[in-house]
Amino acid sequence: MSSTSALRGFTTDFIHRDSPASPLYDPSITQADRTAKAIHRSMTRLSRFKSTLNHLKNHKVKKTSNTNSTILPGDGEYLIEFSIGTPPFKQVAIADTGSDVTWTQCQPCDRCYQQDQPVFNSENSSTFRTLTCGSNLCESLGYSDACSGTTGTCEYQLQYGDGSTSTGVLALDTYTLGGTSIPKLVYGCSHDSQGTFEADAAGIVGLGGGPLSLVGQLGSSIAGKFSYCLLSDHSSGESSKINFGSNAIVSGPNVVSTPMVSKSPDTFYYLTLESISVDGNTSIPFKSRKPFAAVEGNIIIDSGTTLTYIPPDMYQNLEDTMKSAIKADPVPDPEGYFSLCYNIDESFTAPTITAHFAGGADLVLPWTSTFYVYENVGCLAFSSSDSDEFNIYGNMSQMDFLIGYDLENRTVSFKPTDCSQE
Structure with missing residues (x-):
């Protein structure tokens, strides 16, 4: 304008x-x-x-x-x-x-x-x-x-x-x-x-x-x-x-970028999630029961949604992998929303989850960004989308990253950042 x-x-x-x-x-x-x-x-x-x-x-x-x-x-x-x-x-x-x-x-x-x-x-x-x-x-x-x-x-x-x-x-x-x-x-x-x-x-x-x-x-x-x-x-x-223009440039070491995919409606910011890995070892590919859903632009990034939603089969694979890796017994979610929860105390540790986006953008998420903790219970902050067609990369998975949207070059960039220091 x-x-x-x-x-x-x-x-x-x-x-x-x-x-x-x-x-x-x-x-x-x-x-x-x-x-x-x-x-x-x-x-x-x-x-x-x-x-x-x-x-x-x-x-x-x-x-x-x-x-x-x-x-x-x-x-x-x-x-x-x-x-x-x-x-x-x-x-x-x-x-x-x-x-x-x-x-x-x-x-x-x-x-x-x-x-x-x-x-x-x-x-x-x-x-x-x-x-x-x-x-x-x-x-x-x-x-x-x-x-x-x-x-x-x-x-x-x-x-x-x-x-x-x-x-x-x-x-x-x-x-x-x-x-x-x-x-x-x-x-x-x-x-x-x-x-x-x-x-x-x-x-x-x-x-x-x-x-x-x-x-x-x-x-x-x-x-x-x-x-x-x-x-x-x-x-x-x-x-x-939230920054605009020259204040919004994401640069320096450890910055990774992934293409923004143009799809309808143009309101959404569509990205391509290729896989998720647990502790850098077990790789869980983006898996859908409908082949066409595993194409470019299979997930939107949205600051207004707390959880990350992925296809049902992919979620089940992630939950099973996390359950095998965590050396503790699961407990029921007192609120009844989540299917994988643990008592959180000083001895609790959980494996790192890495989200692998197209273009080599690998986002390493600490367990504090992958477990929703309330009172003394922590629950895996991923959920099944119950759909093969619509998935969301939510704001918990985005925390403590400087995330830059470039609508001219059609990319989204991520830089691990202590956002309390920004």
Whole structure:
């Protein structure tokens, strides 16, 4: 975008929802409860992704729907604080690598979910402009009847995989992130949002790969680059960081890269997982009961999903291998989610898991990134996707790596990093 050509690089907080720094943090619930809720969100998110993709497959030829069928769930694990408008009006929203359109609730809120933070009033912003019917940006929504016949303004209508909806006008305004002003950013000013949205979040910041996402719009002004470094421990109230442009370059020793695979929908960041190894010895190939599923782009990388989901046969092989390697007796998961758990004490050790991605990107994961620990029980933070077609590389497996997305060169790079020092 020409309006953002002066941007170079900037960084802002990437706040885990269970961090004391998050407005979603509830000090009254236990760590076990937080874990159970995170696992439930992962399971729900996987289900919603599948439901949306099935909808997309079944409606490939329908381009006139008033709902963008590639819109995906907005229930991620991280939040971004930003300001909108002139003068700047502070908001906190869910950051979602699984959706594109950024939107926030706006006054007048005809039918909005309960929002605890003040609702943005576009009439108070001198830089607010609605988009008109027929504009290229309006047409980027991908459906033909995105216009109001009475006002000539572009209207967006989003439906998420769980049935939640957000509708309103597509507009331009100034966003400010990490002290950097981004003029004329396209976003949805919502006057009607219904569903399972969080009361402490004003909407969604879309970080997907589509043209209307935040990174898609910034484009060449950030050289197509963003990165983040996820803390393995967010209980202290420290926040992870998300970087854009020159701040997002991942370089130096120990950096490995893997190709980003172009598939539909372009919202997702598809990678190719070739195999998993345990303690550098036992190799478990990406195994699917359907041969076509083991091709390029067989897994998406998603910051909004906690667990890593792999095909059923591959997961069973991993669980069996880990069980043989760990010199302890498994215990039942007190929450009933996981099938492989152990009592965690000072003597507990587990083998290292390495994820082998195409291009020679081998990611060595310490057991603290592969076991979800709550109270004195630790459970393998991988799960069966129960599908041969949709798998997710979740955020636990990404912790303590600086992960860089380069949309121009179509690569994702990884560098082992103590994210608390970033």
